[in-house]
Amino acid sequence: MTALGRVGAGVRAGTQSFVREPFNVVLLLVLPALSIQIYGVSLAQFPAVGIFDAAGTLETTGRITGAVFATGALAGVLGLFQMISARHADRRLALCGFPDVELVVSRLLTIAVVGSVIAGVATVTLVAILGEPVSAAPLVFVGLGVAAAAYGLLGILVGTVLPRELEGSLVLVILADVDNVFASGLFGIDESITQFAPLSHPHELVTAAVVDGQLATEHLLPAGGHLLVFAVLSIAAYTYAVGGEPA
C-alpha cells in the first residue's frame, strides 16, 4: 500500500463520515440559503443614510456577509466533528501503523475537500439568490474557499480544546458571527483591528469578486498568512490530541 493510497483511504473515510450524517447534509443545503437570505433581508431594512459603510448596496453586502458566515460556520463544525469523532480512532489507526504524517495530511485534505463542497454550495446559492449579476463567480468560490479552510482549521483547534459537539459548535458559530461583524466592514471599525478577524480577508475577496469582478490581490497574502498560522496551530493540536494526550 502506497502513501497515496493510505491518504486517499483516510480522505475517503473522513468525507464519508461527514456525508453520512444527515444533519450535516441538511445544514449544508439549508444554512447557506437561510443565512444569505436573512442577512440580505435584514440589512435591506436599514435606510441608506450613511450608518453603514458598504461597497455595494446594503442588501448585496448583507447577502455576501451571510454567505461568508454560513461557509465559515459549516466548515468550523466540520473541523470540530472531525476532531471529536476521530481522535480516539485516529490514535488507534496510528498505532496500527498508519503513518502520523499521512494521517495529518488526510485530515487536512478532508477539510479541503469538504470545505470546497461547502464553498461551492455557498457560491451557487449566493449567485442564485443575489438578484443581480455576479461579476466573477469563480473568484467568489475562491474567497469562500479561503473562509472554509480558515474555519475548518479553527474547528480542529476548538475540537482539541473543547471536544464536545454542542459546546464546540456554539463556540464556533458565535466566533463566526462576531468575526463576521468585523469582517463585513459595515461599522467602519479600524482596519488595524479588523485585519486580524479570520473572515475579514475572505469577505473582501468575495466582495471584490461580486461587486467589481476582480481578485482582491492585496488580501491574498494576509489571507494566506491566516491559513498558515491556523494550519500550524491545528496540526500541533491534532498531533497532541492523537499522539500525546493521555488516552
Add this chain to the structure above:
Amino acid sequence: MTADRSSPPEHSEQRAASDIVVAADSIAKTYDSRLPFTRSVEVLDGATLEVRRGEVVGIMGENGSGKSTLMQILAGALDADAGAVQRAGTVGWCPQEPRLYDRLTVDETFRLFGQAYGMDDDEVREARDWLTDVLDFEEFADRQVRHLSGGNRQKLNLSVALMHEPDLLLLDEPYTGFDWETFLAFWELTEQLRDRGVGVAIISHIINERDRFDVVYELHDGHLHRQEIGADDEPQSRPTEGQVDCERTTPFVDDDAGGGQRATGEGSR
C-alpha cells in the same frame, strides 16, 4: 513455556528470552492533576510482567486498579512515567472502548485498518471472512459501526486487533456484550492462537475464567502479583523481579533481538 532439556543452559536461556513477546519492567504511572485542589492519582508503581509465545495471561484487579492503563502502556498507546516495555513482533490491541469510526461500515473498517497494517486487498478479505465467520457477524458487513449492537461492535473491535495475525494480543475485557455462543467461540479462537504460538494477555473480571489462563497477574496497589495457574497455589509478591532484563522500548525491536522480527502494527510506535 518450558526450556528444551537437551539444550545447553545458555541456549535454553536464549530461547526462553526469545520466547518473550512483551516484557514490562517496573512500570510506574501517575495521572497528574492539572487543576488546583485536586489530587494526582498513582496508578502503577513498579509493575512488572512478561508474556511468552503461546501463553495466555490473565490480568485481574479491582475496578480502577489500573489494568487498562497497564494495557495501554503495553500496547504503546500511553507512555509510562518510569520503567521499560519491550515488545517483540507484531502487536494487536483491543481497547476496552471500541476506538472505531462510527460512520464507516464493517467492511470499510476492515479495509482502513488493513491498510494501516500494510495488508493487501486479498489479505484483508481473507481476514474479514475468517473473523466475521468465527465471531458470527458476517451479515453486518455493510452496516455502519454506529448502527451495530454493543456486542457486534465489540466483535469488530476484537477483529481489528486480530486481523493481521499478530504475535502478541493485548485484550482489554474483549468479550463485553458477547452472547454465550460468541463467548465460547472467543475462547476457542484463543486456544487456536495459543497453539499457533501467539502470546495473549487478557484483562478479565470473571474469576471462573482463571483456569483458562496459564498465568494470572493480579494488580493491587500498583503492583502486579504473578500466579502460575496449576503450578503455585499462592500469588508471588514480585516473581518476575530480576528475571527480565528490559530496556526502554524503541519504536522497533532490534533486528538481532528476539526472533529478529521488525515490530509492525499496533505497538510499533
